Amino acid sequence: MTPVKYREGASAPFSYSFWKSVVDRTAALVALVALSPLLVLIAVIIRLDSPGSPIFRQERVGKSGRIFTAYKFRTMRDNNDDSDYKAYLRRYHLENDPFSIDQHGNPVYKIIDDPRVTRFGGVLRQTNLDELPQILNVLAGEMSFVGPRPDIPFAVEMYSDWHRERLCTTPGITGLWQVSRRNGCSFDHMVQLDIDYIGNQSLLLDSKIVLRTIGVVLRGDGSYRSRKGRQDG
DSSP: OOOOOOOOOOOSTTSHHHHHHHHHHHHHHHHHHHHHHHHHHHHHHHHHHSSSOSEEEEEEEOGGGOEEEEEEEOOBOTTOOOHHHHHHHHIIIIIOOOSEEOTTSOEEOSOSSOTTBOHHHHHHHHHTGGGGGGHHHHHTTSOEEESOOOBOHHHHTTOOTGGGGGGSSOOEEEOTGGGTTOOSSOHHHHHHHHHHHHHTOOHHHHHHHHHHHHHHHHHTOOTTSOOSOOSOO
């Protein structure tokens, strides 16, 4: 199979890429100023709840395979064992296997009742507030508010050629598949939704996804995030 050639996309003035970058960075700056009291409060509670830095840093793979450091509020205990998580990722990426089966016989593509998660970390995940520090990544141009979720290098190494199509655009905090009500799906299905988004990108579509994300977050069910198991986010 011929290796995928990354599409850098147009960056000329008045193009979609240009205006998306302008909107992203402007909105990120406003959000950081407006949310700064909340960010400080969350950081203090995390520190009181468990030892360790309030901010979790992790290498992620961005557009065209570029590596960057993503920021999140820490939701797990420090120095946890990630061997089960990596074993899960191998099953999920290479075999499209669910982590478990629920009481109705449906596949579940996430780790349930993860013992590594702290008490307050569970609240942050349920409300999706652990994602807020990624606004810094948006301000730096490493992420967008809307786009495919950035994966870790360990997982990307297991991608098939067609999976790498999801690396053809800037990764996002939220995206099409996170709000599609089909986010408890196999890896192949998730990638296909990301590719569908890339093929239909527009400011209108991005606006719709943001509005739908707000609705999901306000319901507080934590359902817009990836259903995969996570190494803290």
